[in-house]
Amino acid sequence: MLLHVNNVTKSYPNAPVLRGVSFDLRAGEMLALTGESGSGKSTLLHLIGGLDSADNGEVVIDGVAMTGLDDGGRAKLRRDVVGVIFQQFNLIPSLDVGANIAFHARLAGRHDAALCTRLAYRLGLADHLAKYPEALSGGQQQRVAIARTLAAQPKLVLADEPTGNLDEAASDGVFALLCELVAETRAGLVLVTHSQRLAARMARRLNLSNGLIA
16 A cells, blocks of 8 residues: 555634545555645645645555654655655756756755656656756646656655646646556556546546545
8 A cells, every 4th residue: 555544633713624534555566636715725735745734534645644653754665665746846947947847856865867867858847957947938837847856756646736827728638647647657646636527537536525535
């Protein structure tokens, strides 16, 4: 079992967000997480990625319990096992595209120049490697963010609305490439999306409603 989420709860002042969420994910499995705005999708993804801490329950990734880790331990797990694709890209503006793609892989000690080149080619970035993020379109920046995550060869990929800033045609293309590339690496994928159309193309789908799996 790659990911085990058991009875996870999370509240903010006067606002319960997650009220006991449980599910499992196996290596190579792809899961869409849907739900209305405010249903707790992004909160759950942040808890799985160790970017926030649950109030109760447990998150276990690749046999490691998140609840037993301090900030450094969670950061190490993200570096070694988990890759996160944010909706807002979070590219490093002072690095060119090639360096951005390689950044997380270098931190993890898994830099593979051939893999970075292959990802850049597959994602239509081969002609943009010397450019800086500000010179790219939103769709191109999103592709760089995807390449950067996959270049580190994570076992688990967490994607938070990875096509939310794109039009439908561009969204379809990026989504298809993301799924194809994740499948090639046999990583697990948890994809947060508001798009029922995209979610329907995933092998498995869970819907969050009022802080629970509906």
